[in-house]
Structure formats: structure tokens, C-alpha cells
Amino acid sequence: MRNTGVIFRRELAAYFNSPIAYIFIIVFLVLTAGLYMTPFFLQGQADMRGFFGLLPFFLLIFIPAISMRLWAEDRRAGTFELLMTLPLRSSEVMAGKYLAALTFYLIALAGTLPIPITLAILGNPDGGAIVTGYLGAVLLGALYLSVGIFISGLVRDQITAFILGAIACFFFVGIGWVSLFIDGWIPGLGTFLDGAFGLSDHYESLMRGVLQLGDVAWFLVLSAAFLALNTYWLEGRKHG
Amino acid sequence: MIEVQGVSKRFGQTVALDEVSLGVEARSVLGFLGPNGAGKSTAMKIITTFLAPDAGTVRVDGLDVSEHPLEVRRKIGYMPENVPLYDDMRVHEYLAFVGASRGLSGGRLAARLEWVAEACGLVGEYKRTIRELSKGYRQRTGLAQALIHDPEILILDEPTSGLDPRQIIEIRDLIQELGRTKTIIFSTHILQEVEPVTERVAIINEGRIVADGRIGELKRRAMGGSRVIVGLAEPAADALASLRGLAGVRSVMPLTDADAPTRFELCGDGDEALDALAASLAREKGWALRELRESPFSLEDTFIALVSRDAAGAAAKRGEVRA
Numbered sequence: 001m002r003n004t005g006v007i008f009r010r011e012l013a014a015y016f017n018s019p020i021a022y023i024f025i026i027v028f029l030v031l032t033a034g035l036y037m038t039p040f041f042l043q044g045q046a047d048m049r050g051f052f053g054l055l056p057f058f059l060l061i062f063i064p065a066i067s068m069r070l071w072a073e074d075r076r077a078g079t080f081e082l083l084m085t086l087p088l089r090s091s092e093v094m095a096g097k098y099l100a101a102l103t104f105y106l107i108a109l110a111g112t113l114p115i116p117i118t119l120a121i122l123g124n125p126d127g128g129a130i131v132t133g134y135l136g137a138v139l140l141g142a143l144y145l146s147v148g149i150f151i152s153g154l155v156r157d158q159i160t161a162f163i164l165g166a167i168a169c170f171f172f173v174g175i176g177w178v179s180l181f182i183d184g185w186i187p188g189l190g191t192f193l194d195g196a197f198g199l200s201d202h203y204e205s206l207m208r209g210v211l212q213l214g215d216v217a218w219f220l221v222l223s224a225a226f227l228a229l230n231t232y233w234l235e236g237r238k239h240g
Numbered sequence: 241m242i243e244v245q246g247v248s249k250r251f252g253q254t255v256a257l258d259e260v261s262l263g264v265e266a267r268s269v270l271g272f273l274g275p276n277g278a279g280k281s282t283a284m285k286i287i288t289t290f291l292a293p294d295a296g297t298v299r300v301d302g303l304d305v306s307e308h309p310l311e312v313r314r315k316i317g318y319m320p321e322n323v324p325l326y327d328d329m330r331v332h333e334y335l336a337f338v339g340a341s342r343g344l345s346g347g348r349l350a351a352r353l354e355w356v357a358e359a360c361g362l363v364g365e366y367k368r369t370i371r372e373l374s375k376g377y378r379q380r381t382g383l384a385q386a387l388i389h390d391p392e393i394l395i396l397d398e399p400t401s402g403l404d405p406r407q408i409i410e411i412r413d414l415i416q417e418l419g420r421t422k423t424i425i426f427s428t429h430i431l432q433e434v435e436p437v438t439e440r441v442a443i444i445n446e447g448r449i450v451a452d453g454r455i456g457e458l459k460r461r462a463m464g465g466s467r468v469i470v471g472l473a474e475p476a477a478d479a480l481a482s483l484r485g486l487a488g489v490r491s492v493m494p495l496t497d498a499d500a501p502t503r504f505e506l507c508g509d510g511d512e513a514l515d516a517l518a519a520s521l522a523r524e525k526g527w528a529l530r531e532l533r534e535s536p537f538s539l540e541d542t543f544i545a546l547v548s549r550d551a552a553g554a555a556a557k558r559g560e561v562r563a
Contacts, residue, residue, distance in 0.1 A: 003341065006337065006340045006341050007341070010326070010329075010337050013328075013329075013333075014326070014328060017328035017329070018328060077324065077325070077326070077327070078320060078322035078323065078324040078325075079324040079325065079326060080324075081285070081290055081320045081322070081324055082318075082320070082324035082338070082385070084289075084290050085288045085289060085290050085313055085316070085318050085320075086313060086338070086341045086342060087310045087311075087313040087314045087341075087342060087343070088310075088341060089310070238289075238290070238291050238292040239291075239292050239294075240251075240291075
């Protein structure tokens with residue numbers, strides 16, 4: 001715990017030591033709130049479905065931008081060798097980095113809280129749907145970040161980590177669109193992939209205000225799987 | 241303290257280490273020499289548990305690096321060749337981060353921070369951002385990081401690379417002083433850096449240890465004996481022939497122009513005292529001696545002889561295989 005904490009503090013500070021963090025948060029808030037607000041005023045409905053509906057696509061760009069540096073930067077700067085020769089377990093270092101990235105995302109997400117507050121003042125929104133919607137947003141970020149940190153470990157270059165991360169995260173969104181096509185090719189495979197990795201079912205029920213253990217577990221299990229792969233890679237790398 | 245036994249490591253087709261064995265006693269300093277790309281860094285990465293060997297074992301203070309990596313890492317302070325610094329941090333933040341990762345906190349951490357800043361000459365730069373530091377101070381910060389937890393063992397990969405001569409001497413003095421209480425392996429490809437710091441060297445070439453021992457011994461072994469310079473006041477017609485005739489002299493090379501040479505370089509097998517022999521010959525022949533001195537082989541001569549002999553050996557071996 002203590003070891004993870006040391007890495008966590010260093011990594012979180014690294015985000016805020018650079019102006020990129022502040023620019024990132026501002027762009028994130030302007031884009032998400034801005035794109036959501038236009039139809040909001042046209043429709044005049046006090047809910048956040050539009051906001052949460054956009055998030056899986058926004059985060060395809062924003063989350064890989066957070067996660068791309070996690071290992072790639074250390075490998076470029078040589079600090080990777082320091083981290084891997086400190087008396088810390090690979091899993092502790094990984095957890096510290098992951099939690100720092102997640103915290104940074106949560107800070108950016110917290111910046112959108114004025115939206116539900118405004119809604120509560122202007123109308124009478126469904127509070128439950130907003131709470132589960134935010135839970136979905138947190139879980140979505142946690143999943144994308146776990147994919148992003150894993151990919152950041154595989155490459156040395158941050159831009160490559162960004163692009164591959166975005167493509168990998170897109171798989172969760174896009175598989176639902178092409179599952180029928182894949183079924184036509186190899187019957188059953190598309191449906192299976194969509195069932196196992198398709199994001200939309202799990203995310204949309206949270207967006208509608210339906211809290212099901214299975215949906216939450218889907219996010220947590222997949223995130224944990226990518227973090228485990230990341231740790232496995234860290235251990236196996238020594239033999240490379 | 242450090243025992244490396246039959247360690248091999250390949251990266252794809254490249255053999256980085258080929259059955260390397262090495263031992264370092266507690267509280268001694270080993271200079272690890274070799275041309276660039278010889279395998280020095282790979283060996284150090286394996287000792288520090290950054291890489292795992294393909295074959296062979298490494299024990300640090302009796303602990304196998306593959307089985308007890310965390311315990312081994314606690315004992316070692318490591319400065320990699322590519323100094324691992326976080327450019328966005330201040331020097332003191334960075335050192336405190338490494339200290340905390342190594343389990344230091346509170347008063348102990350504060351005391352160690354003060355000590356390393358003092359020992360590595362970082363007091364003036366303590367609050368600066370690492371990005372702004374000169375090459376020399378970056379190197380010192382890297383060394384300070386390796387010393388923060390007062391380790392028993394120091395592994396320093398090219399600690400003086402890129403430094404100016406004055407800085408090299410400072411780091412060298414520090415290594416020498418630390419060597420009194422710690423076990424140190426430091427690598428370099430600059431030979432002059434080794435002799436002032438330690439007597440004990442290992443030379444590696446193309447992944448194999450080609451020599452391991454005291455510098456003096458290695459010189460004698462590599463060059464096969466001793467070397468004496470003889471200078472005559474007047475040219476003597478039979479000088480070359482008579483010197484060649486001396487017992488124990490293997491070769492004589494005139495150092496001045498060939499018609500009437502007055503200076504010669506004598507190489508011997510090392511058992512006889514060549515200078516005494518040359519002196520008695522001069523007395524016998526009635527030559528006036530202007531110069532007579534032993535000319536010790538430099539570490540460069542030794543190094544080049546060992547490395548090229550190794551390369552020739554390897555080539556011959558490859559030739560045999562082909563034939």
C-alpha cells in the first residue's frame with residue numbers, strides 16, 4: 001500500500017507538473033459540455049443522456065491521451081530501469097500509475113458536475129439516472145485506462161501508444177456495429193465477441209438509470225484483466 | 241558479495257553475454273572494462289535484477305537474484321548508464337521520491353537527503369528543476385539517487401561519462417572513498433579512470449570475460465613480461481646485436497633512426513631483471529648509458545592486447561568451424 005502510494009503521488013504530480021494537464025482538462029470540459037449543451041437547449045429536457053451518450057466516443061481520444069505516457073515516457077527517459085530496480089513489486093508500481101491516471105480522469109470528470117447542478121436548478125431531472133450515468137462514466141474511464149496502460153507498456157513511443165490505445169478502446173464500441181457482419185463470415189463469432197466485449201449493452205443500461213451487478217462486474221473484470229496482463233508483461237519483459 | 245556464475249544472455253540473434261563468471265569481495269571495488277557494446281551494461285542489468293539471465297546464476301550477498309529480487313534490490317544502489325531522471329521534478333523532490341520508494345521516511349530520509357546532497361555536491365542545485373541541470377549535475381543526481389539508502393553495494397554504469405576532467409576526478413575520489421565501506425562495481429571504457437580507483441579489474445569483450453585480476457598481473461600476463469628502454473650516449477655498431485643476444489630478451493626495437501640507433505626498447509619474458517642485464521652489458525662493452533629505465537606497460541597496451549588477442553582467437557575458432 002505504502003509503495004503504491006509513493007508511486008501514485010509521483011505520477012499524479014507528473015500530470016500537474018506540466019501545462020498539458022490544465023489544457024487537457026479545459027479542452028475536455030469545453031468539448032463535452034459544449035457539444036452536450038447545444039441539443040440540450042433545443043430539446044429542453046432536463047437529463048444527461050446526451051452527455052453520457054457522447055462519452056464513449058470522447059474518451060476514445062481523451063483516455064489514451066492520459067494513459068499514453070504511463071510506461072512509454074519512463075522507457076524513453078530511462079526511469080523505467082529505475083522503477084524496475086527499486087524494491088517494489090511490478091504490481092505495486094503498476095497500481096500506483098494506474099490509480100494516478102484514474103484520479104486525473106476523475107478530476108476532469110468532476111469538472112462536469114456543474115451540469116447536473118444546473119439541471120437540478122432549472123428542472124426536475126432523474127437523479128438516479130444521473131448517479132448511475134456517472135458511475136458508468138467512471139467505469140468506462142477505468143476500462144479504457146486499463147487498456148491504455150497495457151498498450152503504453154508495449155511501445156516506446158507515446159504517439160504510437162496514443163493511436164494504438166484509441167484503436168483498442170474503439171474495439172469495445174465498434175464490435176456492436178460489425179458483429180452481424182462477422183456473423184455472416186464465421187457464424188456465431190460476431191455475436192460472441194459482442195456479448196463478451198461489446199460496451200453498449202452494459203453502458204447504456206447504466207445511462208438509463210438501471211443499476212445491475214452484471215454490468216458493473218463486466219467493467220471491473222475486463223479492467224482487472226488488462227491490469228493483470230500489464231503486470232504479466234512487466235514480469236515477462238526481464239526474459240526478453 | 242557478488243557472485244556471477246556462467247551467465248549467458250541473448251537478445252534475438254545477438255549474444256550479449258556468453259558464460260560470464262565474476263566475483264567481487266565485500267568492501268572492494270571492481271573496475272569493469274570493455275569496449276562499447278561488449279556486454280558491461282547487460283551484466284550490470286542482470287546483477288541489479290532488471291534483466292533475468294538465460295542461463296547461469298547470480299548471487300548477491302548469498303541471495304539468488306531470480307528468487308529474491310526485492311531483497312537484492314534493497315541491498316543495491318544502481319546508477320544505469322542512461323541516468324534515470326524525471327525532468328519535471330526538482331532535485332530534492334526526485335531524491336525524496338527515490339528515498340521513499342526505498343522505504344525511508346521522516347528524520348532518516350531527511351538525514352540521508354542532506355548527506356547525499358553534500359557528498360555529491362548538489363547543495364547549490366538542490367531546489368532546481370532537473371530539466372535545467374547541466375550534464376555534470378544530472379550525473380551527480382543519478383549518483384545521489386543510487387546512494388540515498390546507504391546501500392552495501394553500488395553498481396555504477398559509466399558514472400563519469402560525459403563529464404569534464406575536473407568532475408571526473410571528483411566522482412573518482414568519491415567512488416574511491418565509498419569503496420572503503422561498500423562493494424562497488426563500476427564500468428567504464430576510459431582506462432585512465434580505473435587505475436587511480438582500484439587494482440581489481442575485469443575486462444569483457446564481445447560478451448566474454450577476457451581477463452580478471454589485479455592490474456599489475458594482467459599487464460604482465462597480457463604483454464608477456466617487462467619492458468626496458470636503453471639509451472646510449474654514443475651510437476655503437478654492435479649494440480642491436482648484443483642487446484638481442486642477452487638472455488631473457490625476446491625482442492629489441494630501435495627507437496631512433498635505423499642507421500645508428502642510440503635508443504632501444506627491450507621486451508623480456510619478465511623473469512629476468514632486464515635493466516640489470518642491460519647495465520652489465522654496457523659496462524662490459526664500455527658504452528656510456530644516457531638512459532636506462534623500466535617502461536611499464538600501460539593499461540591501454542594491456543587492454544588492446546587482450547581484446548585483440550580475444551578477437552583473433554574468436555576468428556580462428558570461427559575459421560575452424562567453417563573448415
